[in-house]
Amino acid sequence: MESAVAWEYKKLIDELTQGMEKAMELRLHLYSTSPSEAQDLLLQKILSTFENALFILKRGGTIGQARTGAPTPAAPESSVSVDGSPKSEDMNKNLRVRRDHGDTSKRRKLQSTWTEQVRVNSDNGLEGPTDDGYSWRKYGQKDILGAKHPRSYYRCTYRLVRNCWATKQVQRSDDDPTVFEITYKGTHTCNLSSNAVSQPASPEKQELEDNNSLLKLKAKNLRVNTEDL
């Protein structure tokens, strides 16, 4: 009976893989046409769902139980978690004159957060999270308590120009060096429909230009953050 289970397992992975590839294809089409942030966000979440499903399957069923009693309460949320905590009514903060957070409540509501695990295969030599088509600018790096590797903070390159407030955090998994955990915050308001092709900002973006290679899921090697502990 095990063979039947194994067959179903393989079939399941196959179906999920096909679904993910089709979603990526759809995303490419979205990039080349008029981009709606909501649609783009939806695509990202769909892809994240597929990624996580495959991740769970290939690791043997459990996603949050990887570590053994490690004091990391932040369970890797495979599920898409739209951060709309209604408890954000503490706008009666005394003084927030410092930063121009401005209307924090409004912005907090619009911000969505989701995490996606990215596996890298060592065939390509350099590991790097799959490029999501946006150009990111690193603005910080922190050592996280209980984590072996530091966490890197990125924001959209066009934050000033386009007022794009999307950010992401990249952290390598403690145990699995092949797993990167990328947390996205906020949606992109910068249009990459027209400028994405003509933006040679970073070498990773050049991969976007011939975006056909994205279909192949060819692992592109951005520079891995030089973390020397």
Added chain:
DNA sequence: CCAATTTGACCCAT
């Protein structure tokens, strides 16, 4: 020379 990264300091929430 300009832009991106690095890196310690600073700020904020817990």
Added chain:
DNA sequence: ATGGGTCAAATTGG
């Protein structure tokens, strides 16, 4: 007090 997130000056790279 502590740890996580961001800023910004210095540095590096194209």
